[in-house]
Amino acid sequence: MAISPPAPLAGAPLSDRLAATQSSPVRELLQIAMRPEIISLAGGLPAPDTFDVPGLRAAFDEVLAGPDAIRALQYSTTEGDPALRDRLAAFMAKRGLEVAGDDLLITTGSQQALGLIASALLNQGDVVLVEDPTYLAALQAFQLADLRAVAVPSDDFGPDPDALLEIARREGAKVAYLIPTFQNPTGRTMPHERRAAIAEAAAQAGLWLVEDDPYSALRLEGEDADLLAAYAPERTIVIQTLSKVLSPGLRIGYVRAPQALRGPLAVAKQAADLHTSTIAQLAAERWLATHDLSDHIAALAAHYRPRRDALLDGLREHLPAGTKLTEPEGGLFIWVELPEGHDAEAILPRALDRGVAFVPGKYFYAGEAPRGTLRVSFATATPEELREGAARLGAACAG
Ligand SMILES: Cc1ncc(COP(=O)(O)O)c(C=O)c1O
Known part of the structure; x- marks a missing residue:
């Protein structure tokens, strides 16, 4: 369930500390991303099918x-x-x-x-x-x-x-x-x-x-x-x-x-x-x-590796020319820097309409945030969905 941003209570004001703390916008986005028609590249949850x-x-x-x-x-x-x-x-x-x-x-x-x-x-x-x-x-x-x-x-x-x-x-x-x-x-x-x-x-x-x-x-x-x-x-x-x-x-x-x-x-x-x-x-x-944790982790790696590869392949194929991607050797995330002129926040509603979710990069910055960055995760979708999600994202970037 999404947590609403704190609002002052009549007669019982919140602490300044809490009032200044933002509810994570990503939580709210994740709610939308859970709809069945949406391929979610937004979450950072581990793949549920790997739970023992x-x-x-x-x-x-x-x-x-x-x-x-x-x-x-x-x-x-x-x-x-x-x-x-x-x-x-x-x-x-x-x-x-x-x-x-x-x-x-x-x-x-x-x-x-x-x-x-x-x-x-x-x-x-x-x-x-x-x-x-x-x-x-x-x-x-x-x-x-x-x-x-x-x-x-x-x-x-x-x-x-x-x-x-x-x-x-x-x-x-x-x-x-x-x-x-x-x-x-x-x-x-x-x-x-x-x-x-x-x-x-x-x-x-x-x-x-x-x-x-x-x-x-x-x-x-x-x-x-x-x-x-x-x-x-x-x-x-x-x-x-x-x-x-x-x-x-x-x-x-x-x-x-x-x-x-x-x-x-x-x-x-x-x-x-x-x-x-x-x-x-x-x-x-x-x-x-x-259990042997190292064996369990080897099985996790075998699960995530084709997913990372599918998402990277799809992003390379479908995102605009000049896009920069990280190519991580592990973890759950890929970072996308779109070329000049792209605004990830403006792309998000178009992406959701096309059935793919991601997190605009600006939420992750303590300093000034560039407009064209976004985070995608290969954690929870299948390789086929990840390729399709990348194609939808490419289409949303195109307008
Ligand atoms: C960088 C980082 N630190 C901490 C956490 C929180 O993890 P935990 O479930 O151990 O509280 C996360 C979870 O996504 C994370 O990405």
């Missing part, structure tokens, strides 16, 4: 039928279930970072981690540096915490490290929020040299880096990159999630922070929701104990 329903059902059954049933239904520790943390740490450690279960804090989705970081590290009015464009709901979380998101100019390889340093110094920023791998919305990935340069700039500016990493596990081709946190472990908070590799409904995210921040983040989490659902944590742990 029998496996998760068995995991919940095992928890509730066994000796942990009472524990699963009880309050639990703020940091999270130790066995789950051990398993997630082993997964995170594959990406060049030393991490043990005790280093992790389980959060209620990675989205919660953004709010916890804001409340533990930043004061009202503080600046958080962001890529331009960036993840829309991170901008919302920062708005709700009354922070000022300041855009760092970015190119095809991520934010410009010199600009990051200069803007951090100018604005007195303490935190930079980055999505280094298969970024939402662009699909782009920072190469090794850029990660090293960003880590160096952060050290010079005294910045905490927040590495939001929901997509790196969804690699469709090529070699895994080390986490940005591997380049600057003492100043990077890395956030991962089971949402894109197992199920977003579980709401299980996990955070590895530098030692000094672990206590403060746990206090913020305690104040926010005491702990993440015990039963969801124990079921996730049972699933991970009885």
Whole structure:
């Protein structure tokens, strides 16, 4: 259900913070995109046909039928279930970072981690540096915490490290929020040299880096990159999630922070929701104990790869000459930059009339937004639908 923008209540005005926070326009667009006649390139939800329903059902059954049933239904520790943390740490450690279960804090989705970081590290009015464009709901979380998101100019390889340093110094920023791998919305990935340069700039500016990493596990081709946190472990908070590799409904995210921040983040989490659902944590742990996550991810990649290829082929064939596309090696998104003179917002109603939905790029910018950008996702449609969706989008661009 779409959430209406907050309106002042007679006699009970909303907080300034909430009144200033925009309801995501994408949620409303997604409602329209769900109509059966529309091919949706708009969403970012993982493909429902990849959910392991029998496996998760068995995991919940095992928890509730066994000796942990009472524990699963009880309050639990703020940091999270130790066995789950051990398993997630082993997964995170594959990406060049030393991490043990005790280093992790389980959060209620990675989205919660953004709010916890804001409340533990930043004061009202503080600046958080962001890529331009960036993840829309991170901008919302920062708005709700009354922070000022300041855009760092970015190119095809991520934010410009010199600009990051200069803007951090100018604005007195303490935190930079980055999505280094298969970024939402662009699909782009920072190469090794850029990660090293960003880590160096952060050290010079005294910045905490927040590495939001929901997509790196969804690699469709090529070699895994080390986490940005591997380049600057003492100043990077890395956030991962089971949402894109197992199920977003579980709401299980996990955070590895530098030692000094672990206590403060746990206090913020305690104040926010005491702990993440015990039963969801124990079921996730049972699933991970009885399945090979890497095999499951390989099956996800086999599912998404032909979809990415079909959408890329269709976009190359049907979008106007001079269009620039990202060609991501993973994740769920492709970013489109239409040639001069095209306006994605003006194209959207024509596209919906023709039966295809996408998200205009302007929603993802903290700074000034170019008119001709848009985000498309290959996550939920079939390859045939994706080719047809690209053809409809091309027709809508033509007028
Ligand atoms: C960049 C980014 N961060 C965080 C999230 C939120 O994920 P979670 O389900 O773990 O809260 C998403 C979901 O789309 C995302 O794209």
